[in-house]
Amino acid sequence: MRRPPKDTEESARRISRRAAIMGAGMFGFMAVLAGRMRWMQVEQGEAFRLLAEENRVNLRLVPPVRGLIFDRQGRILADNAQNYRIVVVREEAGDLETTIAKLRGLVPLSDEQVERALREIERRSPFVPVTLADQLKWEDVAEVAVNAPALPGVTPEVGLTRYYPLKGDFAHVVGYVGPVSDRDLEQAGGDPDPVLQIPDFQIGKVGVERKLEPMLRGTAGTKRIEINASGRVMRELDRQEGERGADLQLTIDAGLQNFAQARMGEESASAVVMDVHTGDILACASAPSFDPNLFVRGISVPDYRTLTENDHRPLATKTVQGTYPPGSTFKMLVAIAGVEAGVVTPGETVFCPGFREMGGRRFHCWKRAGHGWMDMHDSVVQSCDVYYYELAERVGIDRIAAMARRFGLGERFDLPLSAVAEGLVPDKDWKRRTRGETWRIGDSLNAAIGQGYNLTSPLQLAVMTARLATGEAIRPRLVKSVDGREQPVLSDGPLGLSPTLMAQIRKAMFDVNNHRRGTAYRSRIVADDLKIAGKTGTSQVRSVVVRNEDVPWEQRDHALFVGYAPYHAPRIACAVVVEHGGGGSAAAAPVARDILARALHDDLPPLEIFPASQRSELEALFSSLPLLREDGTPPADRA
Amino acid sequence: MSYLEYRVQTVPTGLSKLLHINWALVLLLTAVACMGFLMLYSVAGGAMEPWARPQMERFGLGLAAMFVVAMVPIWFWRNVAFLAYGFAFALLLVVEVAGMAAGGAQRWIDLGFIRLQPSELMKITLVMLLAAYYDWLDVDKVSRPLWVALPVVMILAPTALVIVQPDLGTAILLVVGGAIVMFAAGVHWAYFAAVVASGVGTVSAVMASRGTDWQLLQDYQFRRIDTFLDPTSDPLGAGYHITQSTIAFGSGGWTGRGFMQGTQTRLNFLPEKHTDFIFTTLAEEFGFLGAASLLLLYGGIILFCLASAMTNSDRFASLLTIGIAGAFFLYFAVNMSMVMGLAPVVGVPLPLVSFGGSAMLVLMVAFGLVQSAHVHRPRGRA
Known part of the structure; x- marks a missing residue:
């Protein structure tokens, strides 16, 4: 088929024209594309690059290494295992099963x-x-x-996870850590430390671990990591190490603590041992105990139930949290208050017929038959109640309360332990304020023998004993050093009491343990340079007088003993409370004596320092105690 | 002018044809393909496998195919245009029917060395057929309604098959590619104006219907439109890919983050980084300079094709060349618009760069046709 040339030329021209138009259109659009590229990459480039970085880089916290806790000898109490x-x-696992x-x-x-x-x-x-x-x-x-x-x-x-190698010995003092709870976050306030959000982060729950959490925790480090679109970590870009928590050294001696804990065994008891000069708490044992390691990973429900349902309350820190009427251990303070007030002289005697009549009520002495004529010294040694009824009447409750406070009772000591109790030293004002009643003379009589409203913790009793031993207002100290920096020894200086009076009181306490008539005569040390001075106490749980053996355990009296040693050059003070233990002389004094003997020797005491008649019995007792092995590891059969 | 009207004796024969090949175009194509290899190597994390090596092999194959096609006289291709179209259409139908049987998953035919997508083949054969049609058609009749309707049917028949696959990207390329040939052939402006006007009218009617009783689309379809218009409205859902792509693109800056240093690509924030979004990787790693260079190379290819078409007095040859250039332009224009957030994500690869066998091979054959048209252009009068 031939076409006229005009047609073909016209057609070719038209195609070229249209091609040119399209070409213009195409290049126009390419210019638009280039413009868009320039806008995105050059004008907006920085903004987009920032977005890409945000996509890619993720800031993560590196948990700080928790500070360690040591005892005074440098033995480790809380480790990062x-x-x-x-x-x-x-x-990556392929076939998982x-x-x-x-x-x-x-x-x-x-x-x-x-x-x-x-x-x-x-x-x-x-x-x-x-x-x-x-x-x-x-x-x-x-x-x-x-x-x-x-x-x-x-x-x-x-x-790293927290591990407590000594297990039950320090469950109350050191406490334990656990996973961060909602309550912890709440208590952290409006601006909680971001490390708390790290999964599996452990926070102090009880004891030193909780109270000194800010020191122990340290500060978190950060690392920048690169993540991909699905959130997988590709690599670490850089890392800024945090600051590890401070290492703490406690004043506690782990060996002594272990002995005290073992000596109390499964009794519901507590003991506080203190250096009388520095106030260093050498042992602070609360029995029965539990294994704090159970709590670190989260305790199982049955285990927890076992602990909470136990009527011996293993979870309670009885040393500072438990408060008991001090019973006769309070009597020295009443005597000192009386002499200081000038209402009695140490040599003055009071007749004890076995009771005192007051407002139509009979206030009995523990010895129904009566003690006869008692001076201050004898009233302490034999713990005559009637002497103190008389004194209470003469000196008045307010002066007794003031003296008690000078010895540290009713004071909440600033120790990093859970639930440190204030106790209670009652006076007229207190009763009016809280009960709306006037103080009665009968209240004074009860208070004078450490019953009634009086409440003291074993810690306070230990402080009282140390102050009696030295005449100095020492204050308890639990943290010896922080990261190697020694913490100050706290003391409020001399109590300002007459040295003669104090010597007389101490002599009376000495005779409690060393005089044939003394209430703690059985719990004595015979070695001349290690002799104990102390005082027994029995605090009534119920008011009717029945023999302890005849009532159920939870209604029996609490047994107390406070004492220090050596008498001639006091070093160690000790307070022991055995809940529902019966009498102080039978239940508490032997425990305190053994703990004091252990504290004085820095090891198991030699049997020669004990009365000859008790040696074989004590040897059997000591060898049966589940004590730490030589290398500091706990015996295998203990929790 | 048609080849029937010039003396074929003036056309080079034998190996001397090689001298008449448009070597600048070959060079440009190779340069573009090399950028592709580089990017495929990069997105594989610095490895030839699994993309760069196969892509190189296919380019080699494509180059060979291009030369073979270029050696064959252009009038042969004109004569087989109808057959080729029919063949591609049949294959499309086969895939469609077989695909239905296989649950609609399969869009390709396995030839052993390559998986051929008939829709790719259709893109050239349609251009060939339209070019041949207008070569045959009397110039005076070009704009008569009946003679306009015929090519429209030629375009819409395969488009219908493709759109049910569903492959919106290819469908658009077929329609617009066909329209380009029709436009170049001289079909009256009014037809295009009418189509564009009715298209605009439809879109505005649809958008205006939103929220009224006579709403023309489902709500979810409207939301997709929203996502396109403002990807940040749904950054983690449908807009995620677009958002991440623009972030990657923009973060390239002037000179890019460096070869194999694109964090968005490396860390899988980019989807389909070896196919549809490979341009984003290029932009991220080589920046504005890299992206603009590729655009420049593409522009060069278009320029050479259009120049060849305009100087070629053979009607079939120039329409075919324009059609192929137009289709090629559509490819990269749509892909680039897509990754830069100028167009919705429709799944169009970047020509010669994206990983993909049949697209590469078909494009190289298409450029073989362009070369054949160039080599066998009429020289002088009978």
Whole structure:
């Protein structure tokens, strides 16, 4: 087919024209594209680069290493243990079931653990490591590491977790840490430390761990990590180390603490041992105890129930939290108040017929038959109640209360322990204020023998004893040093009491333990340079006088003993309270004597310092105690 | 002018044809493909596998195919245009029917060395057929309604098959590619104006219907439009890819973050980084300079094609060349607009750069046709 040339030329021109138009259109659009590129990359480039960085970089906190806690000898009380655990990454594990089955051949894994891990794996992204087993032994982890090629996606990891090597001995003093709870966050206030948000972060819950949490915690470091679109960590870009928490050294002697704890055994009891010159608390034991390590990972419900349902209250810190009527241990203060007030002289005698009549009521002496003529010295040694009824009437409650406060009763000492109690030293004003009643003379009589409204903690009794021994207003101290910086010894200076009077009181306390008539004569030390001066106490739980053996345990009297040693050159003061132990001389004094003897020797005391008749009995007792081994590790059979 | 009207004796024969090949165009194509290799190497994290090496092999194959096609006289291609269209249409139908049977998943035919997508083949054969049609059609009849309707049917028939796959991107390329040939052939302005006007009218009617009783789209479809218009309205949902793509693109700056240093790409914030979003990676790693260079190379290809078409007095040859240049332009224009957030994500690869066998091969064959048209252009009068 031939076309006229005009047609073809016209057509070619038209095509070229249209092609030119389209070309213009195309290049026009390409100019638009180039303009857009320039706008995005050059004008907005910085903004987009910032967005890309935000996408990519994630700031994560590095938990600080918690400060360690040592005893006064440098023995470790709270350690950061390597916690070996095994984690599994699903996407790398291939067939999860066979992998877990193989793993179970190497590591002890309970069905419950496996089930929990599988549930966790189900919930998380496939690349998130999930903990399969926790708190493993190094041997187990090594076994897994050796078999790594056969266990795809399974890796052993090591982290730090709190460990209390002495277990029950320091459950109350050092306390324990645990996972951060909502309550912890609430108490942290409006601006909580961001480290609290780190999963598995541990925070102090009880005792020193809680009270000195800010010191122990340290500050978190940060690391910048690169993440990809699905949130997987690709690499660490840089890291800024945090500051580790301060190491604390307590004034406690772990060996003595261990002995005190063991000596009290399963009794519901507490003991506070103090250096009379520095106020250093050498032991602060509350029995029965529990293993704080149970709480670190979260205690199981049955374990917790066992602890809370125990009527001996193992969770309570009885040394500072428990308050008891001081009973006869209060009498020295009343005597000093009387002499200081000038209403009685030490040599003046009072006749004890076994009771005192007052407002139509009979106030009995513990000795129904009466003590006969008593001076100050004898009233302490034999713990005559009637002498103090008389004194109470003469001196008045306000002066007794003032004297008690000078000896540290009714004062909440600033110790980093949970629930330090203030106790109660009653006076007229107090009764009017809180009860709206006037003070009666009968109240004074009860108060004078340490009953009635009086409440004191073992810590306060120990402080009182140390002050009696030295005449100095020493204050208790629990933290010896922080990161090697020695903490100051606190003392309010001399009590300002007559040295003669104090010497007389001390002599009376000496005779409590060393005079044949003394209430604690059985609990004496015979070695001349180690002799004890003390005072027994029995605080009534009920008012009717019945023999303790005839009533159920929880209605029996509390047994108390306060004392110090050596008499001639006081070093150590000790207060022991055995709840519902019966009488102070029978239940509390022997415990206190043994603890004092242990404290004076820095080791198990030699049997020669005890009365010959008790030696074989004590030898048997000491050898049966579950004490720390030579290397400082706890005996195997103890929690 | 049609090849029937000039003496074929003036056209080079044998190996001397090689001298008449448009070597500048070959060079430009190779340069673009090399940028593709570089980016595929980069997105694989600095490895030839799994993308760069196969892509190189296919480019080699494509280059060979281009030369073979270029050696074959252009009038042969004109004569087989109808057959080729019919063949591609049949394949499309086969895939469609087989795809239905296989649950609609399969859009390709496995040829052993390559998986051929008939829709890719259709893109050139449609251009070939339209060019041949207008070469045959009397120039006076070009704008008559009946003769306009015929090519419209030629375009819409395969488009219908493609759109049910569903492959919106290819459908758009077919329609607009066909329209470009029709426009170049001289179809009257009024037809295009009418189509554009009715398109605009439809869109505004749809948008205006929103929230009224006679709403023309479902709510979710409107939300998709919203997402396109403002990706930040749904940054983690449908707008995620666009948002991440623009972040990656913009963060390139003037000179980019460096080869294999693109964090968005490295860290998987980018979707489809070896196919549809490869331009984003290029922009992120080589910045404005890299992105603009590629655009410049593309522009060069378009320029050479249009120049060749305008100097070619053979009607089939120039329409074919314009059609192919137009389709090529559409490819990269749509892809670039898409990754820069100027157009919705429709799944159009970046020509010669994105990983993909049949697209690469078909494009190289298409440029073979352009070369053949160039080599066999009429020289002088009979």
